[in-house]
Amino acid sequence: MAPAEGDEASDVHCRLDELLAAKGMTLTRLAELVGVSVVNLSVLKNDRARAIRFSTLQAICEALGCEVGELLVLRPGRAQT
Template sequence: MPPEQPHQIECHLDRLLAERGMTLAELAARVDVTIANLSILKNRRAKAIRFSTLSAICRELDCQPGDVLSYRTSDRRTGA
């Protein structure tokens, strides 16, 4: 994938946090990751995530990796 193309991975932290009544700051404290780093993930600016971080997020949100991340098969902005 050329670096200028955006990735097609979507993060669902907003929905998961809302469903659980938890703030990003609370999750950050529970998984021992900075709020800034979780915000980067949440806002689709992350280029990678460590399995240990994903595991901690899943543990604290009581969910599976597929609940946190999904692959978008087409670009919804252009309809492609």
């Protein structure tokens, strides 16, 4: 499988907004707990991240009490070319 081109949108969606709302937590508080900047979390939240460190992913999931599969999901229905 070839890597995605720079202009292509990813088929991976980050559910950070929904999980934060469910926990009643702000992005700022999550940034404090995880030890990353609000800007970096915002990039992830808006599906603009191109990569994430496993340690950051683990810290986010621990802070939100979720599994990786609850945070990152594949978007259904996008046709492969």
